[in-house]
Amino acid sequence: MLIIKDLKAAIDGKTILKSISIEVKPGEIHAIMGPNGSGKSTLAAVIAGREFVEVTGGTVTYEGKNLLEMAPEDRSKEGIFLGFQYPTEIPGVSMVNFMKTAVNEHRKHKGLEPLSASEFLKIMREKKELVEIDSKLANRSVNEGFSGGEKKKNEIFQMSILEPKLAILDETDSGLDIDALRIVANGVNKLKRPDNATIVITHYQRLLDYIIPDVVHVLYDGRIVKTAGKELALELEAKGYDWIKKNVEKNELS
Amino acid sequence: MNKLRKSSDRYLRIYDENIKRISENSAPFLNSFREDAIANFIKTGIPTRKNEAYRYTNMDAWFNHDYKNYFIPDESDFTKAEEFSCDVTDLDVYGLILFNGFYPTNNGKIRELPGSIQIGSLNEAAKVFGSTIEKHYGKYLNGNNDGLVHLNMAMAADGVFIYVPAGTTLKRPVQVVNLVQSDKDMFNQHRNLIIVEDNADFTLIICDHTLSPNKFLTNAVTEVFVGENAHFDIMRVQNEHNNACKISHTFIHQEKNSRVSSNNITLHGGLVRNNTYHYLGGEGAESNSYGLFLADKWQHVDNYVNVDHVFPNCKSNQLFKGVLDEMATGAFNGRIYVHKDAQGTVAYQKNNNILLTDDAKMDTKPQLEIYADDVKCSHGATVGRLNDDALFYMQSRGISKREALLMLMFGFAHEVIRNIKVEALQERMDSLVMQRLKGELSRCAICMVKCGNM
Numbered sequence: 001m002l003i004i005k006d007l008k009a010a011i012d013g014k015t016i017l018k019s020i021s022i023e024v025k026p027g028e029i030h031a032i033m034g035p036n037g038s039g040k041s042t043l044a045a046v047i048a049g050r051e052f053v054e055v056t057g058g059t060v061t062y063e064g065k066n067l068l069e070m071a072p073e074d075r076s077k078e079g080i081f082l083g084f085q086y087p088t089e090i091p092g093v094s095m096v097n098f099m100k101t102a103v104n105e106h107r108k109h110k111g112l113e114p115l116s117a118s119e120f121l122k123i124m125r126e127k128k129e130l131v132e133i134d135s136k137l138a139n140r141s142v143n144e145g146f147s148g149g150e151k152k153k154n155e156i157f158q159m160s161i162l163e164p165k166l167a168i169l170d171e172t173d174s175g176l177d178i179d180a181l182r183i184v185a186n187g188v189n190k191l192k193r194p195d196n197a198t199i200v201i202t203h204y205q206r207l208l209d210y211i212i213p214d215v216v217h218v219l220y221d222g223r224i225v226k227t228a229g230k231e232l233a234l235e236l237e238a239k240g241y242d243w244i245k246k247n248v249e250k251n252e253l254s
Numbered sequence: 255m256n257k258l259r260k261s262s263d264r265y266l267r268i269y270d271e272n273i274k275r276i277s278e279n280s281a282p283f284l285n286s287f288r289e290d291a292i293a294n295f296i297k298t299g300i301p302t303r304k305n306e307a308y309r310y311t312n313m314d315a316w317f318n319h320d321y322k323n324y325f326i327p328d329e330s331d332f333t334k335a336e337e338f339s340c341d342v343t344d345l346d347v348y349g350l351i352l353f354n355g356f357y358p359t360n361n362g363k364i365r366e367l368p369g370s371i372q373i374g375s376l377n378e379a380a381k382v383f384g385s386t387i388e389k390h391y392g393k394y395l396n397g398n399n400d401g402l403v404h405l406n407m408a409m410a411a412d413g414v415f416i417y418v419p420a421g422t423t424l425k426r427p428v429q430v431v432n433l434v435q436s437d438k439d440m441f442n443q444h445r446n447l448i449i450v451e452d453n454a455d456f457t458l459i460i461c462d463h464t465l466s467p468n469k470f471l472t473n474a475v476t477e478v479f480v481g482e483n484a485h486f487d488i489m490r491v492q493n494e495h496n497n498a499c500k501i502s503h504t505f506i507h508q509e510k511n512s513r514v515s516s517n518n519i520t521l522h523g524g525l526v527r528n529n530t531y532h533y534l535g536g537e538g539a540e541s542n543s544y545g546l547f548l549a550d551k552w553q554h555v556d557n558y559v560n561v562d563h564v565f566p567n568c569k570s571n572q573l574f575k576g577v578l579d580e581m582a583t584g585a586f587n588g589r590i591y592v593h594k595d596a597q598g599t600v601a602y603q604k605n606n607n608i609l610l611t612d613d614a615k616m617d618t619k620p621q622l623e624i625y626a627d628d629v630k631c632s633h634g635a636t637v638g639r640l641n642d643d644a645l646f647y648m649q650s651r652g653i654s655k656r657e658a659l660l661m662l663m664f665g666f667a668h669e670v671i672r673n674i675k676v677e678a679l680q681e682r683m684d685s686l687v688m689q690r691l692k693g694e695l696s697r698c699a700i701c702m703v704k705c706g707n708m
Contacts (some may be wrong), residue, residue, distance in 0.1 A: 048650050076652035088647040092665025101661065102651040109652070141665070142647075156652065 001026050001063060001197050002047075002166055008057035009046050009180060015056070016042045018222035024166070027194045031208055032201045034219035035241040040201045041085060043219070044170040047199075048082035049075050062166070076102075077109040079165030079196075083155040083172045090142035095154075096124065098142050099161055106162060116237050127160040131187045149180035156187035163191070168199045173207035185210030205237035261317040262299035264268065265364070266292070268323060268441075269408055276325050279580040280411050283381030287392055291407035298401035307400070310585035310617040311527055311556040316471055316499040321441035324354040325411060331435075332358035338433055340461065347429040347459065348373065355444030355472070356412045356432055364415075369422035371413070371456075376447055377416035378396040390449055392479045394507040396533060396562070403503050406443050406475040413474070416458070420451035420481065427457035427487075427676055434472060434498065434631060435465035443473045452509070459679060460490045462500055462523075470498040478506040482536065485513045489674055490528075491683070492520040496551060499525040509566075510536030516638035517674050519683055520547035521690065525554045531576035532561045534596075545574040546670035548690050549582035551612075556585040563591065563626075567598040575670050576607040576661060577691075578614035588633070589621040596626045603633040608640060608666060663691050 002024040009017040016039045024030050034040050038096070040172050045053045047060065049072035060067040067075065090098070103123075104114040115123070124138055133153050143151050152172055159167055173181055189199060200211055208216075208230070216232040217224050220241075225248050227230065236244070269292050277285045299316050301308040326657045335353040348367055351358060357375035364374035376520040380387045395403060414430050434442065437621065464470055480486045482616055486506070496501055502521055502542070520526050532541040547555040551707040561570045576584045585606045620633040640662050648658035667687045 042402050050646060071655075072646060073654050074647040076650055082650050084647065084650075088641070088643045088664065090641075090644045090647065090665065092667075092669045093648075093661050096659070098648070098651070098653075101653050101657065102648075104659075105654065106650040162651065 003036050003061045003069075004058070005061075005229055006058040007043075007055070007060060009042060011042065011052060013118045016053075016206065017046070020058070020219075020222075020224055022217060024058050024197045024199060026165075026197055029192070029198045029200065029211060031216045032199060032219055033177035033203070033205075033216060033233065033236060035245075038219045040219055044082060044168050044201055045078065047075075047168055048072060057137055070212055072107065072139065073105070076162070077106050077169060081159050081162055081164035081167045083152075083167065084167040085157060085171040085174065087143050087151040087155055089144045090145050090148075094143050095138045095142055096121075099124070099158060102158075104163060120199065123161060127157055130160050130190060131157045132183050133157050148175040149177065152176055152184055153180065153187075156184050160187060160191055165196050166199070167191075167196070168201065170201045171187045172200070173202055182205065182210060183219060205233045208233045218244055260378050261314065262295070263422075264318070265300065266296060271410070272323060272325050272586070276409055276411050279326055279377075281377050283380045283387060284377065284411070284688055285385065290312055291404045294399070295401050295404035295408055298399055298404060299406075300401050300405075307558055307587065310587075311525070312552065313499070313501075313525065313527070314461060316525055316530060319466040319469065319471070320436040321469070321471060322436060322439050324436065324442040325409065327354070327356035327412070329360065334435060334465075335433060337608045338431065338463075338465075340429065340431060342663065342678060342682045345429070345682070346678070347380075347675070349428045349429045349431065350414065350448065351433060352376075352412075352414060352444055354436065354440070355410070355432075355442045357414065360526045367424065367428075369424060370640050371422060371424055372417040373428060373690040374415055376415040376445055377412040379417075379447075383415075383417065386449065387415075387447070388480050390477065391447055392477070394505040394533065396505070396531070398505070398531070399501065400529070402473050402501055403475055406445060406473055406503070410443040410445035410475065413446040414448075415446070416456075417449045418450045418454045418456045421453045423455040424457070427459050429459040429461065432460065432462045432472075432474075433465055434470050434494070435462070436468055436470070437466065441471045446474070446476040446507070448476065448486075450478070450480045450484045450486045454481065455485040455683060457487040457676065458489070458675065460488070462492045462494055463491070464494040464498045467495060470494070472499070474503070475500045476502070476504045478504070478513045480506065480508045480514055482509045484509070484513045485561040487515045487675055489490045489517045489676065489679060490519065491679075492523055492526055493517070494523040494526075496522070496524045496553060501527045501529075503529045503531075505533070506541070507529045507533045507535055508539040508541060511538040512536065513540045515675070516544065516672065518545040520545075520549075520604045521672070522553065522556050523553060523687060524676070527556045527558070529558045530560070532559070534561070534563050534565060534570065537565045539565070539569050540569040541571070542673070543570070543572045544670050545672045546667055547576045547584065548579075548667070548687065549576065549581035551582065552580075553582045554584065555582075556587075558587045560589045561591065561601065562593070562643045563596040563599045563601060564593045566596055566705070568596065570602070572603040572605075574605045575666060576616060577610065577667065578607065578616055579592065579610040581611075581613045583615045585617045585619075586635070587619045587621065590631060590633070592624040592626050592629050592631070594625045597628040599626060599631070600627045601629070605635040605663055606666070607637045608663065609637060660688070660691055664688055
């Protein structure tokens, strides 16, 4: 589904990603873990298509297509979803109007007729229950005045409506209390299908108690330094990131 | 001689040449103010950028021009007024028209609405409602020393008079359409007086249109009295062509526990300057002042808002927004003056502007003068581009960049438009703004004039 090969990227001329290679197959959940500043969010930004990140080498192939050549909105319509670490507030644009426009752009892309207002509101209602989001939030402007937890739930809510093939959740767990964490994780688990995949980017292991990954990657200093099964997350939790740092330094010396 | 003297002299000369004719056509009461007014004008002159309040607006080119003056109405024009019909669908109003500043008297000079509400010609009202007019006319300027207000007082001969008696609620709004039309470049002035007595509830819509492609200069003064516990809603939609200069001065005086909402939407105009003065003259009064403008080409839109907190426990709120495209320029100056005894004042002010090009320019100036100690005040101003993060956020959900830009700008504008309480007008403004943002309206909307590329 997604093949990243030797990806290199820079922000303002400073190299952040030095060499990233990952392959994600349908049905898989990948966790990318790493200390602050290791390049996790930059990787998410490259996949979603943020302009301020400059790709300096390597390839990203999504369903056989060169992802890096696609505009952000086309990536979305092809089934990629980014759950933001810091969801943006958009005053004056209502959640309903925002999501209705997004859904209908997706439908247009698939050659489907746009949804009527009532059909769309029905979907909104169904999905609201899934993520236990307050009905009132849907009538407000996008993320405006939402608490940290509400913003993150709103990301999962949008994801549930757009039904992506590949979701990248960038530190969706940061700043969440245990209840919100459970709701977010439940949402992700309920949306899991054999033909879709999820990349969970996180600093902490605790989200992975709820979302069980198939593969765990450790990102450090712009490189994937270790890839293993779900037990790697627990090992990291026990030994801390210093363990990784020491290992990397030892390897570089030898 | 500098430009100030020159343009002021021009209008002094116009006064001297026309005052006899103007006076012959005016109610004696209106005439009784003219001599003092012109004396004050001689002292102040036409404002220039040396006046702090006009620092960001250069009106020289508009005032130093040979205009035909429209001081005496031509009755044959009044039939033209009848041809105009407002095309806002579902707008259920009592409509009246001012043609080049004059109330068309061919079908009566004063009209009575349910609840003994009187609407009609100010000049006529000054003759028949002597004591009411005398109590209010010229009483709410609060020592204002703007030369243009003096100039208006000296020569304006008509305008709209509205009287809403105590305790009267009028559900349908009154709509005043200002039409400006002439086959020559023209200077015109008018004067409105709106009286909303205690416990009354009244909604007024004012629309500005130009009907011929000539250069126009309009200088209008509106005085509003809002009695105790009364509600007054005023919406102004400005839609003139780019060769028109509109200067409006609105003085709203509020008594105890009254509520006022003012909403100023500027869709089009060459130079637009709106002075809005809110005087909170009784405890517990509340005023909301909103404004939105969209400007492109070489348009200039300047909003000057002054809120006077004179009594304790009053609330005021200002929200003004602008979208500037191409070489358009704009200004906002919001003054909040909290007098010594106005304890418990709550006063907010916000001014946000979006510049769509490098050439567009906006000056914004908050001005807070607070002489009481128990006061809650805040102000914030921004001038910037559309938020890139918001744009990307929308794109990342599949919305195209162009559509996302439109939604962001529309959302920005809607924050002001949503405060318009007349639903049909709110919907119309939303759709006009959307069309304008999409570039479907390259000049004034609803315009019957095919004025080419102005």
